[in-house]
Amino acid sequence: MSSDKTELAARPLTAEAFAAFGEVIDLNAPRGAPEMQINDGLTTRFHDLFTIDTAADGGRPVASIFRSQPLPLPHRVRELERHPLGSQAFIPLDDLPFLVLVAADASTATGAPAASIAAAQLELFISDGRQGINLHKNTWHHFQIVLGKQRDFLVIDRGGAGANLEEARVDGEVWIPAVELPGAK
């Protein structure tokens, strides 16, 4: 049924727009509190830029690199995932734009996992490539959506025992359309 088809539009990633889902890590203009001058004045420390929230149930912070191939677009969105026990930060190690697909979760108040996610819950953001993200625990998200060419990210998430992955299907026919990327090769 054509009325059931949704084509998502990406909007710029900003701290305000993304606040319900996580934190934006702006590598060009990092915001920390406080900034400190250290190392005989040679270094500015932008301190404590995002919350590494990995201690639940005896968890520990784990640092990894994700080396990701581009997701062919258009792409039909069939399911999202979330991590109930820990935050997950993605810091880009190069500087091409990428997409971030998340969903507002009406079930959060009750703690019951969503059986499925409606198109209206979805929000698509585009990072300028110098913005990373730190997903709050329990934020529904699509796996990494890299554009154009292979990209590396430093990822800080949780290691340890416990069930830290849930998945939910997306209702209806939802698509991420092709995106014009001036910088992509």
Place this chain on the structure above:
Amino acid sequence: MSSDKTELAARPLTAEAFAAFGEVIDLNAPRGAPEMQINDGLTTRFHDLFTIDTAADGGRPVASIFRSQPLPLPHRVRELERHPLGSQAFIPLDDLPFLVLVAADASTATGAPAASIAAAQLELFISDGRQGINLHKNTWHHFQIVLGKQRDFLVIDRGGAGANLEEARVDGEVWIPAVELPGAK
């Protein structure tokens, strides 16, 4: 006295040579155990690349950006510092070589902080710019030695109460000489 003067020579940073001081984080060829294929096969996860050791005395992991100006060379090395309560990782966000000056610590066995550090304890390494480092807690090190131009690093270290900084002076007259950098502008 001229016989008291030491000029340090940098050697390449390798995991083996650096093992007593910390871990090398190779962004080009990350080594993790295990590597995993995730995200419908689009992503290789190089898992758990270094040990974030920040839990002592109720500490927590903190992520910051260090924006550092070059250290003018030649530079006389007058003191080193160490962090007894936590590891400290430096992941370069661009790709120019930088120096890492550390010291083997004869006092570690007794737990007594060194009153001073001898030139013979010092080891100078050069990162190819795609290698980060994670200093073990208690590793004596110089503050960041950036070459050529301003550089950014993502730093993962420890936040929380407790005395996490010790300093020791370096005996004699020790210098880091100017370094030829083909890639520096």
